[in-house]
Each structure stands twice: as structure tokens, then as C-alpha cells.
Amino acid sequence: MNRRNTLALTLGLCSGIALLLGNGTVFAQQSETDKVKAAIDGFHAALDSLDIRKMEEVWAHDPFVMMVNPRDKSLSIGWDSVKKNWEATFNFWTELKTPRTDGPHIHISGNVAWVNGMVVANGKPKTGAGVSAPTFETVIFEKRGDRWLIVSHSAWRTPQ
Numbered sequence: 237m238n239r240r241n242t243l244a245l246t247l248g249l250c251s252g253i254a255l256l257l258g259n260g261t262v263f264a265q266q267s268e269t270d271k272v273k274a275a276i277d278g279f280h281a282a283l284d285s286l287d288i289r290k291m292e293e294v295w296a297h298d299p300f301v302m303m304v305n306p307r308d309k310s311l312s313i314g315w316d317s318v319k320k321n322w323e324a325t326f327n328f329w330t331e332l333k334t335p336r337t338d339g340p341h342i343h344i345s346g347n348v349a350w351v352n353g354m355v356v357a358n359g360k361p362k363t364g365a366g367v368s369a370p371t372f373e374t375v376i377f378e379k380r381g382d383r384w385l386i387v388s389h390s391a392w393r394t395p396q
Contacts, residue, residue, distance in 0.1 A: 250343045269378075272342050275377055275384040280355075284333050286321060286326040296385040298320070303389040306357070306371060325359070332359035347379040352392070370394040 275294060280292035295301060297315040304311050305325060312321040341354025357369045375386040 269342055269345055269354045270347075271337070271382075272344060272351065272377060272384050273340060275386075276340050276342075276351050276353075277373060279375060279389075280336075280384060282332055286329060286332060288319070288323055288326060291322050294386055295319075295381065296387050298387065301387050305389075305391050306393045308371065328361055329359045330362050332357065334358070334371075349377045349384060351377070 261353045268378045279294045299314045302313045334355040341352045349363045373391040377384040
């Protein structure tokens with residue numbers, strides 16, 4: 237093999253290895269993005285089912301977790317407070333669906349991910365007429381082992 241062919245073969249192999257390594261990084265990142273997307277989908281499934289047990293599964297149960305929903309007058313801090321808030325929220329509705337209208341927009345930095353998006357809260361309260369409210373939401377996740385758990389949720393209605 238002459239020098240020119242050896243150089244071409246070496247450059248080709250190095251380029252191929254670089255492409256494989258680069259794609260491995262992209263695939264690893266995509267894998268985490270897929271896991272966060274699955275976690276936000278799990279959150280919405282729990283919300284739409286009005287099932288506190290499903291909601292418990294997607295949250296970290298720590299004293300620093302927090303949330304605020306559109307009907308709230310104050311923050312819920314700590315898992316016990318967050319759980320009570322969800323129980324009150326689920327008790328308010330007889331039916332709730334939250335289809336996405338924008339997003340999820342996912343950003344991951346190390347073991348923290350945040351998701352922004354917009355949903356329309358379509359529901360029937362136990363008292364009163366049905367509601368359809370466009371709502372912004374931000375959900376922050378922390379990676380625990382191979383799972384992404386919610387540590388913060390905030391949602392607010394869009395101005396009308």
C-alpha cells in the first residue's frame with residue numbers, strides 16, 4: 237500500500253470513528269430527552285386521570301419540592317403540601333384534560349431538566365359550568381437514578 241492510500245485510509249477511519257462517537261453523544265442526549273418527554277407525559281396522564289397515586293409516582297417526595305397552580309393563592313412547598321394541593325385540585329374537578337398546544341420545550345443540564353409549554357385546561361368542576369383555559373406551564377425535573385422526577389411545577393392562565 238502506498239503512502240497516499242495509507243493516508244486516505246487513516247483519514248477515513250478517523251472520520252468514521254469521529255462520526256460514530258459524535259452520533260453516540262447525540263443518541264445519549266436524545267435518550268435523556270426521550271426520558272424527560274416520557275416523564276412530562278406521565279405527569280399529564282396523572283393530571284388528566286385525577287389520580288393521586290399516579291401523581292405520587294412522578295414527583296420527588298422531598299421537603300423542597302414546590303408547585304403553584306392557576307387557582308392557588310400561595311406556593312405549596314414540600315411534598316406533604318404539594319400532595320394536599322393535588323388532592324384539593326383533584327377534588328375540585330369531575331373531569332380534566334390538558335392537551336398540549338405548544339411544546340414540550342425541553343432543556344437538560346446535567347441532572348436537571350426543565351420543560352416549558354402550553355396546554356388548554358378543559359374541565360368540568362364539581363360545581364359550575366365547564367372551563368377551557370389556555371395555560372402556560374413550567375415543570376422542573378431532577379434525575380434520580382434512571383428516572384426524572386418533578387421537583388417544581390408552576391402553571392398560570394394566559395391573560396385574556
